[in-house]
Amino acid sequence: MRIGALVFDAYGTLYDTQSVQDVAEQLFPGKGEALTQIWRLKQLEYSWLLTCMERYEDFWELTRRSLDYAVETLGLRAEADTLERLMERYLHLAPYAETREALQALAAWPLAILSNGSRAMLEGLVRNSRLADRFQAVISVDEARAFKPSRRAYALVERHLKTPKEEILFVTSNAFDAAGAKHFGFKVGWVRRGAGAGAPAGAFSPTVLFRHLRGGADRLGYEADARLGSLLEVAGLVA
Amino acid sequence: MRIGALVFDAYGTLYDTQSVQDVAEQLFPGKGEALTQIWRLKQLEYSWLLTCMERYEDFWELTRRSLDYAVETLGLRAEADTLERLMERYLHLAPYAETREALQALAAWPLAILSNGSRAMLEGLVRNSRLADRFQAVISVDEARAFKPSRRAYALVERHLKTPKEEILFVTSNAFDAAGAKHFGFKVGWVRRGAGAGAPAGAFSPTVLFRHLRGGADRLGYEADARLGSLLEVAGLVA
Numbered sequence: 001m002r003i004g005a006l007v008f009d010a011y012g013t014l015y016d017t018q019s020v021q022d023v024a025e026q027l028f029p030g031k032g033e034a035l036t037q038i039w040r041l042k043q044l045e046y047s048w049l050l051t052c053m054e055r056y057e058d059f060w061e062l063t064r065r066s067l068d069y070a071v072e073t074l075g076l077r078a079e080a081d082t083l084e085r086l087m088e089r090y091l092h093l094a095p096y097a098e099t100r101e102a103l104q105a106l107a108a109w110p111l112a113i114l115s116n117g118s119r120a121m122l123e124g125l126v127r128n129s130r131l132a133d134r135f136q137a138v139i140s141v142d143e144a145r146a147f148k149p150s151r152r153a154y155a156l157v158e159r160h161l162k163t164p165k166e167e168i169l170f171v172t173s174n175a176f177d178a179a180g181a182k183h184f185g186f187k188v189g190w191v192r193r194g195a196g197a198g199a200p201a202g203a204f205s206p207t208v209l210f211r212h213l214r215g216g217a218d219r220l221g222y223e224a225d226a227r228l229g230s231l232l233e234v235a236g237l238v239a
Numbered sequence: 240m241r242i243g244a245l246v247f248d249a250y251g252t253l254y255d256t257q258s259v260q261d262v263a264e265q266l267f268p269g270k271g272e273a274l275t276q277i278w279r280l281k282q283l284e285y286s287w288l289l290t291c292m293e294r295y296e297d298f299w300e301l302t303r304r305s306l307d308y309a310v311e312t313l314g315l316r317a318e319a320d321t322l323e324r325l326m327e328r329y330l331h332l333a334p335y336a337e338t339r340e341a342l343q344a345l346a347a348w349p350l351a352i353l354s355n356g357s358r359a360m361l362e363g364l365v366r367n368s369r370l371a372d373r374f375q376a377v378i379s380v381d382e383a384r385a386f387k388p389s390r391r392a393y394a395l396v397e398r399h400l401k402t403p404k405e406e407i408l409f410v411t412s413n414a415f416d417a418a419g420a421k422h423f424g425f426k427v428g429w430v431r432r433g434a435g436a437g438a439p440a441g442a443f444s445p446t447v448l449f450r451h452l453r454g455g456a457d458r459l460g461y462e463a464d465a466r467l468g469s470l471l472e473v474a475g476l477v478a
């Protein structure tokens with residue numbers, strides 16, 4: 001592939017959205033895992049639903065709305081400052097173990113982020129993780145007022161990087177994002193993280209169910225160009 | 240409320256999408272419940288994702304795609320005729336226990352269905368359940384080539400019923416559909432079926448997780464005008 005720049009998704013790709021679970025478990029002992037998974041599942045549902053409705057609110061608002069939903073459905077009681085502590089975690093998500101090394105190996109390339117996160121969320125995230133200097137651009141879909149997989153969100157990349165879409169390698173671990181980016185016209189590397197692995201008997205842990213729902217390759221007719229085991233394999237793809 | 244016509248959602252509102260579970264369990268002993276829930280969760284995800292991407296395939300195709308996903312993620316092996324048997328269930332979904340009586344009580348009103356289902360799916364469904372004569376119109380979003388909660392889908396109702404949206408009572412048990420219909424401008428009755436009821440300890444059955452994800456009132460800023468315990472309460476609302 002002829003590649004001019006690499007663009008990464010943030011949540012679930014460079015940064016581990018599951019890393020809210022420690023605080024969730026401290027705040028709601030025994031319920032942290034369920035809260036973490038339902039929160040994340042609804043957060044993306046809400047981004048899709050608003051986009052279908054041709055409405056927009058920034059991702060911080062949606063993240064809060066989905067947290068409110070998760071707290072309510074699980075029958076939990078939370079004071080405002082408890083919810084703030086959880087929200088705050090979104091500014092301090094842990095990068096995956098290999099994120100730093102993978103980006104270091106790609107230092108010769110123009111790198112960017114394209115994320116659903118609001119500008120403030122993304123700036124907080126890259127600053128707090130000391131990764132800001134890795135990226136030529138940190139692009140929020142907020143500018144397009146439409147969430148991924150809307151074409152309007154992906155179209156921001158060409159404008160910011162002055163690189164035609166055929167020469168962008170878009171890297172994401174979110175299967176819907178891989179499908180949307182491919183549909184838009186990027187080259188796509190899908191980092192396969194935590195797919196479901198067969199049917200457990202009877203009950204599922206919330207994490208296993210999350211993996212079954214969001215971990216597999218979506219059957220939307222848009223296959224990624226490459227399936228990667230981790231971010232470390234991106235360098236080999238563009239070498 | 241001044242109401243001129245009543246419009247019902249089909250899947251999950253008049254007809255029980257969970258009624259595929261018997262056949263799913265026969266075909267995949269011990270896995271029928273997980274297959275049923277993941278299938279339905281992904282079916283709606285796919286309808287939203289395609290709509291965000293400004294693409295369209297009819298709901299039969301999407302139902303098949305989501306079934307393929309569910310079978311794969313659960314590590315099941317299925318021959319083509321097994322998948323056909325499951326798909327066929329969508330033409331024979333059971334009406335809820337109160338559906339017939341609730342529609343009978345509303346016989347004096349113009350009634351219609353607005354559903355994501357393709358025309359062929361909906362015609363099969365109302366014919367097989369002997370409810371076809373109840374409806375003045377059975378409207379498929381297929382005409383708009385956009386799934387709910389797109390405004391284009393809801394806009395079909397005014398065209399078919401010649402009734403302004405403010406005078407439509409839209410009845411659905413799908414929380415996202417209640418939000419979308421309210422955003423569009425209908426009066427909305429949300430039939431609350433099977434919400435999650437507090438956090439179970441540890442693992443969830445797939446059905447409990449489904450209820451937690453899709454059973455609560457969505458926090459999208461569009462509240463239904465009325466929350467109903469069952470379809471039987473609709474008659475009281477318009478009396």
